[in-house]
Amino acid sequence: MIGEIIAIGDELTSGRITNTTSGHAARQLFLLGHRIRAMHTIGDDAELIGATLKAAIARCDFVLVTGGLGATTDDLTNEAVIAALNLKSAIHPCVQANIESRMAKTEGKAAVSLAKLAHLPEGAEVLDDDCRMAGYLLRFQGKPIYFLPGVPPQMEILLRDKVLPGLQRFDGGRAVPVCQRVYRTCGLYEIEINQRLHTLERNGVQIGYYPVGAEVHVSLTGHHLEGGMDDPLFRQADALIREALGEHIYGIDEETLASVTGRLLQERDLLLATAESCTGGLIGATLTEVPGSSRWFKGGVIVYANALKENLLDIAPDLLGRHGAVSAETARAMASGALQRLGCDIAVAVTGIAGPEGGTPDKPVGTVYLGLAYGNTVIDRLCRFHGSRRQIQEKTAQTAMDMVRRALLASEQSERRMR
Amino acid sequence: MIGEIIAIGDELTSGRITNTTSGHAARQLFLLGHRIRAMHTIGDDAELIGATLKAAIARCDFVLVTGGLGATTDDLTNEAVIAALNLKSAIHPCVQANIESRMAKTEGKAAVSLAKLAHLPEGAEVLDDDCRMAGYLLRFQGKPIYFLPGVPPQMEILLRDKVLPGLQRFDGGRAVPVCQRVYRTCGLYEIEINQRLHTLERNGVQIGYYPVGAEVHVSLTGHHLEGGMDDPLFRQADALIREALGEHIYGIDEETLASVTGRLLQERDLLLATAESCTGGLIGATLTEVPGSSRWFKGGVIVYANALKENLLDIAPDLLGRHGAVSAETARAMASGALQRLGCDIAVAVTGIAGPEGGTPDKPVGTVYLGLAYGNTVIDRLCRFHGSRRQIQEKTAQTAMDMVRRALLASEQSERRMR
Incomplete structure (x- = not known):
């Protein structure tokens, strides 16, 4: 189907x-x-909303409208739609009930403005089953017109759960999905990946490259392939990409470094801990974005001040004195200290200069040392990242998680070899 | 002037x-x-480009078009414009000369496709003095129509250097710059703020509301004010907003909760530490996004597992057993423990259920207890947040920083009263 999107x-x-x-x-x-x-x-x-909507309906099979559904005085979408499409306004009972329960909690303080939320165009089918989020479907001249909140998280939930399946039903399943697989990599530059893959491009399949911090996401897209992802052309390209990029591919499609690392830990029944300096908690925050992360993440320390590196991780003051807080030795000692003090199976540590101040000729902004302790093994790694303070912190967090992932894969391989 | 923007x-x-x-x-x-x-x-x-452009010209004083000016076969803007506006095509001598010099360098390999770049609508005034970047001005029916490259950095340079000054000339300097101030608040719902402020709206100043997690940003916009931000109307509205929202306003324009909290700490020469459970490091990560945060942030612990709450923060096991990890008592003990063990001046702690699992009828997903220890005072707070796991974590982090900010302001007020 052909559609238009209107954001208000x-x-x-x-x-x-x-x-x-x-x-x-x-x-x-x-x-x-x-x-x-x-x-x-x-x-x-209101006038422009109405005119834009009417023109879009005349040209398209469906229209998606976002924004202007809220309770404040500048939210005009509902009244604009009612006027433009010549509809009646009706009080939606479920929305009304929801408002009344909210009014009860606020002791009626919000009554007047919230009441507005229940006045929808007649025939509006509210999308959220609990009527908590604004958003509805209107069938006009047989065409689906979806109205969604402008707030991205709410809009995305309703789009995924209601709009996309709804449109498939309107379409009678005629639309042929594009087949696309995304290979998420960490450890190679975009240009290196491009050099390994550009010879694979041919009619029918297309390869795209998208750097995301220290990661590069590679997309394989097939248009009008009869067999979809099982089409020989797609399968062949898929196999070639996997061979060319090997274990630099950490995940597919929506997988993240945090979710993949977590899965590997959980499969091995291992608990991870973190010791962060320059990232200030970002590794832990990224790991705990994953639901159920308590099954494989024990916790961590944010040792921003050197005194905490000594107190919380038992790092000897003279080690810091001799090598500096930003050094391979400190990163290793942080990882070992975390393993001991936090009582986990594997620990990753980072210490570096995120900038914009603090750089020296020897250790410029972006210099980061990573340490990893796993069983009796301790390893370290030096990275030099570019970008803003935040970008350096993000690349550091990604690289730390990738280091854990690779350590888990490597130990499995060496165990296999020992058998 | 009134304009439209078309991106292709x-x-x-x-x-x-x-x-x-x-x-x-x-x-x-x-x-x-x-x-x-x-x-x-x-x-x-091409057809849609032409139709969209013609409709925009009919409605507006100026039009800005971006994209589709390149050399590849899918770049159709120039031919679409020539057809839609019934113009002739002309070879632009400066662009042509530039292409010839590039052709010489590539030994003619790129000749065919680059030649396309010089075929512009007759009358096009190329914007880049060196003719290196695509982009031109077309005067049509006396209205300026600007065509710019779609690549953001090039587009932004030409916009700043050519389009904005050019429009001011077309306008004869009649447009009066808008004055806008953004008040960033935490602690009130959007609807509460709307109720406090909507009576302030009057001709010439406009108030907007934008929820951002647990924060709400309020904008005050003055149009056509002779004195700009010093205009009595703007100053009066500014004073009324500040009075109505009081200390719920944490910052102005680009300030963040982290940067403001950091500034207050630094002014008082205090060191902050964090004890995070459900946020997993997000408070620390947000604070350390601020450059120079080591001057006021000492570090923290991520006590995701209960064992770490005991080990790193000296929380008695029977306290956890009696009240549960998600309780006011635990939040208070975490804050006190952090103050002691991390040797800081003020400590904030959070423990809660970010979901999607782990909720109970008593403590549903979104239940979060916050604790704060400052000197001899320990306080706690219960919040019930809605949204996804990530949203709950973000709202918790914002509220934790706001709690520190308010504690610092309150102690200053009480000190003033004691004097």
Whole structure:
């Protein structure tokens, strides 16, 4: 099907907020085989909302509208739709009930403005089963018009759970999904990957490269392949990519370094701990984004000050004195100390200069030492990252997780060889 | 002036690349006093490009078009413009000369495709003085139509150096720059803020609301104010907002909770430490995003496992047994333990259920206890957050930083009262 996306909000047309929801929706729709004719971004202006919506409905099979569904006075989408499409307004009972329960909690303070949320165009089918999130489907001239909140997380949930399956039903399953697989790698530069893969491009399959911090994501896309991902062309390209990139590929599609590292730890029944200096907790925060991470992540220490490196990790003051806080020796001692003091099976440690201050000719901004302790083995690694303070911290966290992943894979291989 | 922005490219309508150039341009134009009526994103389709451009010209004072100016076969903007506006094509001598010098370097290999770059609509005024970057101005029916490259860095340079000054000339300096101030708040819901502020809205100043996790950002925008931010209308609204929101305002414009908390700590010469459970290091990671944070952040512990709460923070096992890891008592003990063991001046601790698993009827997902120890005082706070695991973690981290900020402000007030 062919659709248009309309994003509404003065914060978008004034450039205060970057519109990311339209691109996100376009991506999901594209992968399912739909085509986006146009995306429009307009302000909170009832007349313009109505005109844009009517024009889009006339041209397309479906329309997706985001934003302007809230309770504040500048949210105008509902009244604009009612006026433009000549509909009646109706109070939606489930939304109304939800508001009343919220009013009860706030002792009626929010009554007047919340009441607005229940006034929807007649025939609106509310998307969220609990009526907690704004958003509804309107069937107009037989075409599905979806209205979604502008807040990205809510919009993304409703898109995934309601809009995409709903559109497939409207379409009768005619759209042919694009087949795409994403290979997530860590440890190679984009240009190295490009050199290994560019000869594989041929009609029907397409390869794309997207650097994401210290990672590079490689996409393999097949259009109009009869067998989809089982098509010989796709399978052959897939095999060649896996061979060319080997264990630099840490995951496929939506897998993350944190989720893959966690899975490997859980499979081996191991507990990980972290000792972070320049990342300030970012490794732990990234690992614990994964649901259920308590099964394989024990905890960590953020030893930003040197005194804490000594107190919490038993690092000898003279070691810090001799080698400096940013050194291979300190990274190793941090990892060993974490293994001991936190009582885990494997520990990773980082210490470096995230900048913008603190660099020296010997150890410029971006110099990071990583240490890893696993059983009786301790290893270290030196990296020199480029970019902003935040980028250096992110690349450090990614590399630390990749170091754990590779250590787990390597120990398995060496065990196999010993057998 | 009123304008529209058109972004062209299949990579945008397929969602492979997020369109950031339109928002960037809208921001700059908005601040200079222009208004963006609509932004459109369309694919590489000559007919659609022509139709969208003609409609925009009919409605607006100026149009900005980005993308589709390159040398590859899918770049169609120039021919679409020539066809839609009924213009002739002309070879631009400067661009042609530039191509010839590049052809010489590549020994003619790129000749065929590069030649396309010099075929511009008749009357096109190339923007880059050296003719290296694509992009030109076309005057059509007396209105300026700017065509810019889609690559963000090139687009941004030409926008700043050529488009914005050019529009000011077209406008005869009539546009009055907008004055805008953003008040960043934590501790009130959007709807509560709206209720406190909506009566302040009047002709000439406008108030906007943008929730960002547990924060709400409020913008005050003045249009056509003679005195800018010194205009009595703007100053009065500013004073009323500050009075209505009081210490819920933590910062202005680009300030963050982390940077403000850090500044307050540094002014008082205090060191902060963190004890994190459900956030897994996110508070520390957010604080250490601020350059120079080592001057006020000592470090922290990530006590994900209960064993670490006992080992690293000296929490009595029977306290955990009696009250549970997610309780006010544990949050308080974590903060006190961190203050002692990490040797800092102020410590903040969080323990909660980020989900998606682990919730109970008594303590559903989103239940978070925060503890704060400062001098001899220990306080705690219960929050119930909604959203995804990540959102709950982010709201917890924001609230923890806000708790530190408020404690520092409160102690100052109480000291003042004692004097």
